[in-house]
Amino acid sequence: LRKRQIGVWRYLEYLPVKDERKIVTLFEGGTPLYRCKNLEKELGVKELYVKNEGANPTGSFKDRGMTVGVTRANELGVEVVGCASTGNTSASLAAYSARSGKKCIVLLPEGKVALGKLAQAMFYGAKVIQINGNFDDALEMVKQLAREKLIYLLNSINPFRLEGQKTIGFEICDQLNWQVPDRVIVPVGNAGNISAIWKGFREFEATGIIDELPKMTGIQAEGAKPIVEAFKRKAKDITPYKNPETIATAIRIGNPVNAPKALEAIYSSGGYAEAVSDEEIVEAQKLLARKEGIFVEPASASSIAGLKKLLDEGIVDRDERIVCITTGHGLKDPDAAIRASEEPIKIECDIDVLKKILKED
Numbered sequence: 001l002r003k004r005q006i007g008v009w010r011y012l013e014y015l016p017v018k019d020e021r022k023i024v025t026l027f028e029g030g031t032p033l034y035r036c037k038n039l040e041k042e043l044g045v046k047e048l049y050v051k052n053e054g055a056n057p058t059g060s061f062k063d064r065g066m067t068v069g070v071t072r073a074n075e076l077g078v079e080v081v082g083c084a085s086t087g088n089t090s091a092s093l094a095a096y097s098a099r100s101g102k103k104c105i106v107l108l109p110e111g112k113v114a115l116g117k118l119a120q121a122m123f124y125g126a127k128v129i130q131i132n133g134n135f136d137d138a139l140e141m142v143k144q145l146a147r148e149k150l151i152y153l154l155n156s157i158n159p160f161r162l163e164g165q166k167t168i169g170f171e172i173c174d175q176l177n178w179q180v181p182d183r184v185i186v187p188v189g190n191a192g193n194i195s196a197i198w199k200g201f202r203e204f205e206a207t208g209i210i211d212e213l214p215k216m217t218g219i220q221a222e223g224a225k226p227i228v229e230a231f232k233r234k235a236k237d238i239t240p241y242k243n244p245e246t247i248a249t250a251i252r253i254g255n256p257v258n259a260p261k262a263l264e265a266i267y268s269s270g271g272y273a274e275a276v277s278d279e280e281i282v283e284a285q286k287l288l289a290r291k292e293g294i295f296v297e298p299a300s301a302s303s304i305a306g307l308k309k310l311l312d313e314g315i316v317d318r319d320e321r322i323v324c325i326t327t328g329h330g331l332k333d334p335d336a337a338i339r340a341s342e343e344p345i346k347i348e349c350d351i352d353v354l355k356k357i358l359k360e361d
């Protein structure tokens, strides 16, 4: 039965779980890989797919990491879990800790978390704490709690999180009938996901399931791009940003903890790192919705914006088979979507006025 199962636990043999009875799942993973013919035409590329992680139970890829991370917490008999978050990690952890009966505490940067994510964390019953600081400050605080063994930390410095997220790489191979894409483009914040996806491809290669590897390509926002800067200096270390800023609040991170792993993935795969502006992000977000019917949050659209920029720069070849990861659902950040849209038309209940509007383009 497991062989036919869809999602993260399809790959049980590759996951570090000792006791299957302790698995905490909301049936995460198994997300769609869309061939995007309209975008192919728009961008002038041969073969483009979008792996839509917004289709996970709480609306982001974090669920893949949490099902494994919280299962681990269960095996350890942990009672209190916690994280710092720009929003999605907190929503996901709140859900998985509720399902496994654990106490959950989340630290968020006040005023910088998209509405949908905040609603989720609150509604699943986590203790939600907003700090007068950014994500990097929040992470320092929860790390201190973890060092004092007051919480079990479920940020992506926890390796079990990355173990779950590596299944994105597995699924892409699976869904492409074991053909490996030439390039995988990933939005980068704390840099766990790009590292995890690379680990997935590497493990499939090491066990003989695939014999090629994709070029791992990371995209950051202009106002929070320490990894892109390190890449362009050909360096292994980043210089952290003190005050990261971007409309893509999910990746508003100045000191990514997984930067060394991410840079290793980019360098050793022959990949690339590039930054995109907030305007380019919003434009790509709209393009994806209006050309393909895929609604993603701003951070997610950075992979599409990055592809566009790298095509223009001649870094990405138009003949490549490309997979862009979209990391979170569009409804996570309704404010951003409304700000980027035209106002609805308001009329009286008058059928003739309505008919006139219908004729306009």
Ligand code: F0G
Pocket: 060, 062, 084, 085, 086, 087, 088, 089, 090, 156, 187, 188, 189, 190, 191, 192, 193, 194, 250, 251, 297, 299, 300, 327, 328
């Ligand atoms: N996209 C979305 C929608 C995210 O929520 C995040 C990270 C990323 C991309 C970047 O992934 O950190 O593995 O490089 N969100 C974290 C959070 C930081 O707290 O929800 P990464």
